[in-house]
Ligand SMILES: Nc1nc2c(ncn2[C@@H]2O[C@H](COP(=O)(O)OP(=O)(O)OP(=O)(O)O)[C@@H](O)[C@H]2O)c(=O)[nH]1
């Protein structure tokens with residue numbers, strides 16, 4: 001895919017899939033693993049990072065970066081991604097949001113403002129979804145301070161006054177945590 005985006009792409013993939021029961025990144029939906037769906041949405045990024053143990057996923061064109069704090073959750077995954085990212089903006093997501101598309105990321109990018117440092121879509125309940133969002137690398141010291149203090153909530157990655165929220169994108173945000181949730185989205189056969 002040609003470079004379309006002026007931001008880095010990052011997928012955090014260091015979770016245990018304990019609710020799913022097997023590695024959900026590799027679960028197949030409509031002929032492709034969930035991880036592939038997410039990666040394809042970010043194929044237009046020139047720098048593409050996956051935060052995971054070395055050798056765990058073979059994703060051509062993606063650089064694997066190790067967790068800085070393994071097993072400490074997606075906020076630590078964001079720290080690892082921002083640590084390896086060039087200056088500027090990072091699209092950050094997980095392995096389990098297969099409804100994401102290039103158009104979704106383009107809409108978030110279009111909502112950046114000169115003073116914002118994160119752009120988050122609103123879910124169907126109107127809550128910001130921090131696991132499919134844009135973050136600026138300037139947030140790295142703030143995130144490191146949070147983690148050092150024991151904080152693990154991804155939604156605190158950006159101070160409230162520096163976040164932009166975007167409505168109208170919730171259709172892209174369906175999330176797969178269990179096999180039953182995946183089954184709901186698999187097309188019925190003929
Ligand atoms: N790099 C990294 N990513 C993580 C970590 N924990 C969770 N994630 C990722 O964050 C995303 C969302 O997390 P969850 O939906 O809770 O996934 P999970 O932790 O694998 O699943 P559960 O064990 O069922 O909670 C997924 O892409 C996970 O792979 C971690 O410690 N490090």
Ligand SMILES: [Mg+2]
Pocket residue numbers: 015
């Ligand atoms: Mg989890």
